Amino acid sequence: MLHHEHTIPLSMVTPGETVELVHIHGGQKLRKRLADLGLNVGMTVRVMQGDTTGPMIVAVKGDTRLALGRGITHHVVVIAPGQSK
Amino acid sequence: MTLTICLAGNPNAGKSTIFNALTGARQHVGNWPGKTVEKKEGRLSLSGHEVIIVDLPGTYSLSAFSAEEIITRDFILDAQPDAVVAVVDAANLERNLYLVLQLLEMHVPLVLALNMSDVAESRAIRIDRQTLSERLGGVPVIPMVGSRAIGLDALKAAMMRAATDHAAIPPLCLDLGAPVEQEIAGLLPLIEREATPYPPRWLAIKLLEADEDLLSKVPPALAQAAQQAADRISEETGEDADTLIADARYSCIGELVRGAVSRAAANPITVSDKLDRVLAHRVWGVVIFLALMWVVFQFTANVSAPLLDWIDGLFSGPVTRWTVAILGAFGLNGTWFESLLVDGVIGGVGGVLVFVPVLFALYFAIAVLEDSGYMARAAFVMDRFMQKLGLHGKSFLPMLVGFGCTVPGIYATRTLENPDDRKITGFLTTFMSCGARLPVYVVFGSAFFGAASGNLVFALYAIGIGVAVLTSLLLTRLVFKGKPAAPFVMELPPYRVPNPRTVALYIWGHTAEFLRRAGTVILAASVVIWLLLAIPVNGGQFARVNAGDSLFGAISRVIAPVFAPAGFGQWEAASSLMAGFVSKETIVSAMSQIYTNASDDLPAPQPLTDDARDIAVGLGEALVLTGQEIVNIVPRTVNVIPGMHMPEANLLNQPPDTGGDTALETALRAAFTPLTALAFNVFVLLYVPCLAAVAAMRQEFGTRWMGLQMAYTLVVAWLGAIVVYQAGLFLGIG
Known part of the structure; x- marks a missing residue:
């Protein structure tokens, strides 16, 4: 497993910020589903909308907008904004 | 070729x-x-x-x-x-x-x-x-x-x-990176030896991705080898094989589009994003969603009503009269054949066709919501709330539509992606009290509760919702336990103006499918019910017996004691409920036949030209009323807000529907007490909605699930009626 010093769950990113995805906790099914939709390790996502309790809207791969439930955004690990690897 | x-x-x-x-x-x-x-x-x-x-x-x-x-x-x-x-x-x-x-x-x-x-x-x-x-x-x-x-x-x-x-397109081989390629090379001889029907390299990749479907289809030795290979990959690289493969595919895409695709700016804020700030907002999104659902509900329940009445009148009036007249010309008046054609076939066909306007209205609404991109937002805003019930955000629409009519409600479950979610939602939709159950409540309400009749209606709607919530908790906690809810992840497509052609073909395709599949079932069942009503058991002539002396009545007598613990164990009540199995609309008419022995006589015959005129005028009026109902969505919506009163359009100056059948009400007061009336209504609310709904369930969820749902609704309805009656007795009401 890759290890990063300053990582946070996607759910804690504030709208408007762009972050790099470093890990997805959880089963192979969830990882594959997210990869199919364009969310894979190493990609950048921009949080468009969301708050700390409900689902989130993120932008990936140009114009695609994805809605992610709370259960997922807690499991997606990203590099905290303003940090580099 | x-x-x-x-x-x-x-x-x-x-x-x-x-x-x-x-x-x-x-x-x-x-x-x-x-x-x-x-x-x-x-x-x-x-x-x-x-x-x-x-x-x-x-x-x-x-x-x-x-x-x-x-x-x-x-x-x-x-x-x-x-x-x-x-x-x-x-x-x-x-x-x-x-x-x-x-x-x-x-x-x-x-x-x-x-x-x-x-x-x-x-x-x-x-x-x-x-x-x-x-x-x-x-x-x-x-x-x-x-x-x-x-x-x-x-x-x-x-x-x-x-x-x-057949000019072969060279198979595209992505380089998946040394660790993965090495394991693929190791698996290929094994795959070729097993002679599977799949392309070998494709299969090797899928097995390394731990594809459950294929792992279960290939020989166990191969599946095991693939799992070991995938484990070696993750040990060596620190990443899972599937992540590496997805990564390789996306890198390949990056190479494919490099220089071939250019965009003005990365991640521009689009018009859809701006709309989403309101439509997908935590608070405003919910308000707008509820308002839109209200409009959809109005659409399916009211806008379709005038045409529905017209079709109903067409079949019970002119079509029946003409059939009788034509049969008369062949000397077949008063025969069992006439009865079969009029009561069985025409009644059945009419019973199917009355759903057409409802389904048109529903499919129009769904097609517009889907094609505009809004449906995904509806799921998004309602997800927070529906998750608490163990349901999906999109489950809301079918349940709401169910208040109008269960049949389109069941079909509306198609908007859900996950089959389990569809089944659970379909299950709950039947407990949303549909429009056809209302006349039963109204008749009993005015017979027993007078001015408080509205409270009975309200209580029944509330009981339906309560049973649905309990059922949902039961299903998601017990039946679908261990199957974790599909993770909520979905694409939000950009908003766009719905395409009229897409909408029209959606409506046409789905309504035709209903006629073809549900139609035949309903028609067959109407003929079976007719047969049961036609067969005399206490002597008498075929197709000329009272309901009480027919096989139908005999079966009702057998069933009736089952309802004794709920307080309505008479054969007349059981008979009415059996008729209600075909459609809830028939309960009231069946009751007036059974309880007051009145039969609905055919209207006096009239010249064909008069009929033709009446049909045309009726259709014209129905179309005007349809337009009026569309306009009236506005005042009805405004009037929901307390203290607001906006008059509704009344173009044809129709008197308000007085309803009420005093002869029937008197008979009902003799047969029921207020408590048994309540128990009876609870049963009507909860049991199998109607034959068309059953046909829809079978079409959507399969025969097994349909049977399960019928059994469940019958048991719940029976227990519900008993609980109401026994609790009433215990409290000394009765």
Whole structure:
């Protein structure tokens, strides 16, 4: 497993910020589903909308907008904004 | 020669618009065998060939995540279509190419339809088709605007070339990186020795991705070897094999589009994003959603009512009279044959056709919500609330539609992606008290509760919702326990103006499917019920007996004691409930026949020309009233707000429906007490909604699930009625 010093769950990113995805906790099914939709390790996502309790809207791969439930955004690990690897 | 060409692509890539443009009305909506996934097939003739176009379900990938993906994959592997058209959204090329790469891995003759090129252009996304085509190994790339049929001829030509040419497109081999490639090389000899029906390299990749469907289909030794190989990969690299493979595919896509696709800016804020700030807002989104659902409800419940009444009147009036007159000319008046035709067949056909306006209204609403891109937002805003009930955000719409009519409510479960969610939602939809149950409540309400009749109606609606909530908790905690809810992840397509052609074909296709599938079941059952009512048990003549002396009455007498603990164990009550199984609308008319022995006499015959005039005038009036109902959605919506009163349009100056059948009410007061009346109504609320709903359940969820649901609703209704009656007795009400 890759290890990063300053990582946070996607759910804690504030709208408007762009972050790099470093890990997805959880089963192979969830990882594959997210990869199919364009969310894979190493990609950048921009949080468009969301708050700390409900689902989130993120932008990936140009114009695609994805809605992610709370259960997922807690499991997606990203590099905290303003940090580099 | 007949060719099979299928359309594959991401959801929201505009597959249906291209499918509709190709096939027009020559299409057929059905289900994939044994699945609750919709199958669309169409035909067209092209340069001397008869071509069958199969619209495969929208998928993002060809893994085994969903029924849609397995269907798509199996169809391509088993049916070996002559060509596959990959429909991709030009504005989202990278993500869409992910599926295209997987199709190329399967060595199918492929054509790339670069759909919505106009949207891409308007966002200053430039795609070099020539380069893209070369890099994909010569796959033709056709720019299209499916909604305006632009590029259609080029697509037809390209797909016919691909289907007849058999010029092999070189299989695309991605380099998946040394650790993965090494394990693939190790698996290939094993795969070749087992002689599986799948392309070897494709299978090796899928097995390393831990594809559950394929792991269970290949010999255990191979599955085990693949699992060990995947473990070695993750040990060596620190990443899971599936992540590495997905990563390799996306890097390959990066290479494919480098220099071939240019965009003005990365992640621009689009109009859809701005709309989402309101429509997907935590608070405003919910308010707007509820308002829209109210409009949909008005649409299905009220807008369709005038035409429904017209069809009902047409069948019970002129059509019946003409049939009787024609039979009279052959000397068949008063025979069992007349009775079969009039009461069984015409009644049955009419009973099916009355649903047509309701379904038109519902499918119009669903098509507009789906095609505009709003449906995904509805699921998004309601997800927070529905999660608490163990349901999906999209479950709300079918349940709300169910208040109008259960049948379209069941069909509306199709908007959900997960089959389990569909089944649970379908289960709950039957407890939403539909419009046809209301007349029963009203008759009992005015007979027993007078001015407080509204409270009875309200209480029954509330009981229905309560039972639905309890059922939902029961199903999600017990029956579907251990199957974790599908993770809530969905694409939010950009908003767009709905395409009238897509909407029209959606309405037409689905209504025709209802007539074909549910129609036959309902018709058959009406004939069976007629037969039961026609067979005399206490002597008498076939088809000329009272309900009480027929086989139907005899069965009611057998069943009746079952209802004794609920306080209404008389055969008349059981009889009415049995009639209500066909449709809840028939309960009141059956009761007036059974309790007051009144039979609805045919209206006096009149000249054919008068009939023709009445039908035409009736249709005209119905159309005016339909328009009026559409307009009246506004005042009705405003009047929901306390203290507001906005008059409704009343173009034909119709007196308000007084309803009420005093003879029946008197008879009911003799047969029921207020407590048993309440218990009876609770049963009416909760048991099997009607035959059409049962047919819809079978169509959507299969025979087994339909049986389960019928049994459950009967048990719940029975227990509910008993609880009400016994609790009432205990409290000394009665």
